[in-house]
Amino acid sequence: MDLLHPRYWYDRWQRLSLIGLLSLASSLALAAPPSVIKLGGSPESIGYVQDVLSEALVAAGYDMPIEPLLQPADFPMTRQELMLQRGEIKVLMLGRTAERDSRFLQVAVGMTDNLVNHRILFIPKGRQSRYDAVQTLEQFRRLGKVAAMGEAWGDRAIWELNGLPVETISGDWRRLYRMVESPAREVTYLPRGAHEMSREWQQHPELDVEQHLAFVYELDHILYVAPQEYELQQLLHEVLSKAQGSGLIRQLAASHFADVFQPPINLHQRRLILLRSELP
Known part of the structure; x- marks a missing residue:
């Protein structure tokens, strides 16, 4: 078709407009949640x-x-x-x-x-007296207790930053309950969020809920x-x-x-042990 013919420019304008609309629609689709x-x-x-x-x-x-x-x-x-x-x-x-x-x-x-960054401890049966006198982080460190944690838990870095020993496992972290219960293991407690502990304490009668402490960090x-x-x-x-x-x-x-404010969690009645955390 002759480049000077009006029909040529009209058809070209339509094609370019269609391409532009399709491109815009595609961009919006990609950008939309x-x-x-x-x-x-x-x-x-x-x-x-x-x-x-x-x-x-x-x-x-x-x-x-x-x-x-x-x-x-x-x-x-x-x-x-x-x-x-x-x-x-x-x-x-x-x-x-x-x-x-x-x-x-x-x-x-x-x-x-x-609420999730308030940690309560599962401990072996009959060990509560070892924690009764703890008032500060330094006193807790001196107990030499070793935390059990999942390999990917965010708590791991916080515990290590505060000089608290940690042993981790990969895979199914629920094996940690048995590890804490077993006298053959080096781990001596399992920290759980207060909200988690409010459900789990009834599911694990083989362990005790530590009665007085809550470990708290900012994140x-x-x-x-x-x-x-x-x-x-x-x-x-x-x-x-x-x-x-x-x-x-x-x-x-x-x-x-x-339930975190009900027994045996009683979050509002616990001694708070403050942990440092590094904000990303």
Whole structure:
């Protein structure tokens, strides 16, 4: 067709416009957050995180379904982190570490109103008297006790930073209960979040709950987001910041974890042992 013919330029303009619209649509699709939030987590935490996300999204005016991907109780957290890195799950609540910050996107809003960073100890039966006189971190160090932890736990770096011995295992961390119970093992206690202990103490009558101490550090658990999901990370930061500012997270944490203030946890009555932590 003659380049001077008006029809030529009209057809060319239509083609370029169509290409531009398709390119814009493709860019928007890539930039938009996923239509469903695939949520990972332990069986103990996933329900709470789903509640917080659901209420925070609704309060901010968003309608986005959440799909919890339930795993067996013995499913290693290291595998869930790998799934997060691959984008097979989109969101996972974890203790914050510099290593995780380098692998995932962070939503730097505390998810539990600092309840998870209060640690209570499982100890072998009949050993309570060894802890009764402890008032300070230095006094606890002198006991020479060794903590049992999962290899990927964020607590590990905090314990080591504070000069507290740790023995870790890979794979199914639930073997730690048996390790603490066994007199043949060097490990002598298992630290658990106050919210976890409020459920687990009845499940493990072979162990005692230490009665007086709570180990506390500054880092609350946060949400980590798959590295491909920048728009989702931005959205969750927006809605969770609002939920924190409005008191919604505090309200949900107090309701969901109310048992931490009941026997045998009695969080409000314990002596606090403050641990240093390095903010990523």
